[in-house]
Amino acid sequence: xxxxxxxxxxxxxxxxxxxxKRRAKPKIAVWKFASCDGCQLSLLGCEDDLxxxxxxxxxxxxLEATTTVVKGPYDISFVEGSITTxxxxxxxxxxxxxxxxxxxxxxxxxSGGIQALRNFADVDDYIRAVYARPDFITTLRTSTxxxxxxxxxxxxRGCPINKAELLEVINATLxxxxxxxxxxxQCVECKKKGTVCLMVAKGIPCLGPVTHTxxxxxxxxxxxxxxxxxxxxxxxxxxxLGRQLEKLGMTKREVRDFFRSYNANAGAFRKTSEAYD
Amino acid sequence: MTSSHGAVGQAHSKAHSAKETSIxxxxxxxxxxxxxxxxxxxxxxxxxxxxxxxxRDGAVVYEEISSPSDLPVGFSDEQEGGKYRLVPGxxxxxxxxxxxxxxxxxxxxxxxxxMWSADRDGKGFTVENPTDDAPAYAFIGVRSCELNxxxxxxxxxxxxxxxxxxAGIFSDPGYVARRSKALIIGVxxxxxxxxxxCSSMGGDPHMKEGQGYDLTLTEFAPSNGKHEFMMEVxxxxxxxxxxxxxxxxxxxxxxxxxxxxxRKARGEMGRKMVPDVKDVLPRNLRHQRWDEVAERCLSxxxxxxxxxxxxxxxxxxxxxxxxxxxxxxxxxDSCFSIDFSYIHGGAIRRETKSRYRQWMTHKxxxxxxxxxxxxxxxxxxxxxxxxxGIDITEEAKAIKNTGE
Numbered sequence: 288x289x290x291x292x293x294x295x296x297x298x299x300x301x302x303x304x305x306x307x308k309r310r311a312k313p314k315i316a317v318w319k320f321a322s323c324d325g326c327q328l329s330l331l332g333c334e335d336d337l338x339x340x341x342x343x344x345x346x347x348x349x350l351e352a353t354t355t356v357v358k359g360p361y362d363i364s365f366v367e368g369s370i371t372t373x374x375x376x377x378x379x380x381x382x383x384x385x386x387x388x389x390x391x392x393x394x395x396x397x398s399g400g401i402q403a404l405r406n407f408a409d410v411d412d413y414i415r416a417v418y419a420r421p422d423f424i425t426t427l428r429t430s431t432x433x434x435x436x437x438x439x440x441x442x443x444r445g446c447p448i449n450k451a452e453l454l455e456v457i458n459a460t461l462x463x464x465x466x467x468x469x470x471x472x473q474c475v476e477c478k479k480k481g482t483v484c485l486m487v488a489k490g491i492p493c494l495g496p497v498t499h500t501x502x503x504x505x506x507x508x509x510x511x512x513x514x515x516x517x518x519x520x521x522x523x524x525x526x527x528l529g530r531q532l533e534k535l536g537m538t539k540r541e542v543r544d545f546f547r548s549y550n551a552n553a554g555a556f557r558k559t560s561e562a563y564d
Numbered sequence: 565m566t567s568s569h570g571a572v573g574q575a576h577s578k579a580h581s582a583k584e585t586s587i588x589x590x591x592x593x594x595x596x597x598x599x600x601x602x603x604x605x606x607x608x609x610x611x612x613x614x615x616x617x618x619x620r621d622g623a624v625v626y627e628e629i630s631s632p633s634d635l636p637v638g639f640s641d642e643q644e645g646g647k648y649r650l651v652p653g654x655x656x657x658x659x660x661x662x663x664x665x666x667x668x669x670x671x672x673x674x675x676x677x678x679m680w681s682a683d684r685d686g687k688g689f690t691v692e693n694p695t696d697d698a699p700a701y702a703f704i705g706v707r708s709c710e711l712n713x714x715x716x717x718x719x720x721x722x723x724x725x726x727x728x729x730x731a732g733i734f735s736d737p738g739y740v741a742r743r744s745k746a747l748i749i750g751v752x753x754x755x756x757x758x759x760x761x762c763s764s765m766g767g768d769p770h771m772k773e774g775q776g777y778d779l780t781l782t783e784f785a786p787s788n789g790k791h792e793f794m795m796e797v798x799x800x801x802x803x804x805x806x807x808x809x810x811x812x813x814x815x816x817x818x819x820x821x822x823x824x825x826x827r828k829a830r831g832e833m834g835r836k837m838v839p840d841v842k843d844v845l846p847r848n849l850r851h852q853r854w855d856e857v858a859e860r861c862l863s864x865x866x867x868x869x870x871x872x873x874x875x876x877x878x879x880x881x882x883x884x885x886x887x888x889x890x891x892x893x894x895x896x897d898s899c900f901s902i903d904f905s906y907i908h909g910g911a912i913r914r915e916t917k918s919r920y921r922q923w924m925t926h927k928x929x930x931x932x933x934x935x936x937x938x939x940x941x942x943x944x945x946x947x948x949x950x951x952x953g954i955d956i957t958e959e960a961k962a963i964k965n966t967g968e
Contacts, residue, residue: 310887339885455882462887467880471865471901474951478869479675479896483621483665486951488648496864496951510621521902522863522916531646531952 313362313461316348318382320368320375321402321430325447326393327351327367333450340454343461359385363460369395369430371402376427376436383437390456391433394446394549398518401446403430403552407560430552441466444499446516446549452501469500470521473513476500482508492532494545497523497555518550525559539563587803590773590796592814597791600632600658600781602809603749607702610805612747615671616704617661622650624664626671629704636661643757643834643944645953656786659705662757663943667872668703668710669717672742676895679879684888696738700745707753708771709762709943713872715776718743719935720875747801750780754825758834759944761957765837767941769829770822771796778802782822794818835944835957837928838964842938845929845960848967849921857959858917860952865898867946867954868923873939876904899923924956 347357364386459466473495493512543563640653653660722735753769878897931939
């Protein structure tokens, strides 16, 4: 049941259906930190479904989609990207203060993203290698997920996120229920779909057994091993998988780099790759 | 196969409405490739959807098939802990392969299944039970261990039990409907693989009379243009179908050829389960081996997904965006997932060690108390399809040899 007694925001009207009051349209904001915008694009990529979504919400802040800005507070904030500057640190705190619910979307926001490779190196070396005037650059030494800075209500994994899962998170949040999103390994998804295990049947290295489900087994179903876009599963055993990857012919360095990509900074992946340093 | 279940399929009744047969259950005949082709066309004609082995993505999987040319012709396989490879087999053979990653449970107990839906209706809501529109399956190529697995799941889902809700006896209507309609055409194993151990789980590579098949085939390896199969009738349904196929009576030479094939396969079992595992495991719940296996276990749930008897599921409720339509879905889950043991306050099996121990002790020990049988049929899938090759027979042996 979705009976709400919340006061409706100015623009929305509580429609009646039978005697059940319609919920008020929640105010939604979408924020960007260090990221490629791909996860925000997943929201815009919802296309037909997006029309249904905007019928149920009020988009109050979403620069990727509209220049119209409605002031906070917001009912739900979606946050894309990782924290890489001092400015980011201050901004995320402000956003948290203005948001009833804060949901992080994508590998950058949930683990630090590919830019967290700097966490394993000296960021000054990178700056000197990339910029003509390194002295113009001010940045933190690390790229870190949002939940290291503020409390997060829900994390949606993926690089990029799966739009069906995003719709499910929006849907569940609007209907006050827990999102139906499993935290098991990719293998469960492969087996349910009938995708033949690449590692067992072909000896192809795959991070599936330690990777969070959710992508719709994009890679294994097209003959590619999983490379961990959705980060660690709920109970990853990176050490054991690492040993198996070596048996399949990967060098120690290859194993390290396999675990060190889009979710390099995610706990279990980080621990495994560091063991191979 | 009994006719006591109300949900007989179209195919079932069509087969029965055919002319009476004089072929008794237990009859052994021989058919050739033309006979096998005729079997497929006959099944399709009377309304069955044939499901059987097919090569896809480097493995033999069970999918919809429509003729013998869809079978894994000329393929065999090699299996070891964590390793499966399709290899060339006897030229022209249809059934030389052994069990692969799929099992028949995918059809009888689908990975995702809608239980009901509900729509908002004024002040309340209306519930709708979905109709099960699964066709009558003809499972072609069911192995002896797989038929045993099906009989284990029958107990779990209540196939063959009369519903007595008041007494707490009830069955899963979808499973019972699909299972009642399904025709089982077994295939005897001409060999055993390195991860096979049906013999030590009370099974046998060749089916026995009364095991529950409708028809069963023993393939005689093709040579000099001759490719024959001994067919045994296991039910009246099977007899009615056989009656319409070109066949000849089996001679004693055919029967002894099948017997020697069975002996050969028995002798090739690659693995063996310790005989008293049912009693060994509960005595050793604190054995150090559980810690050791947890070091290797990926907690990925592959073993439970490929297991033909594992039946655990989770139930999720979904809504549409407006919250006017809700659905309840059941989908495969695993004792290796943390949420699976979630009760008020948190999950009770948080460590991989506890989850592996739960799986193995349930499968090999507690299952007996629950269902009067072991939960393992010795098909070896959990060994082959474990990405790191954890071997349930090896774990059992280690615990027995070093435990109490």
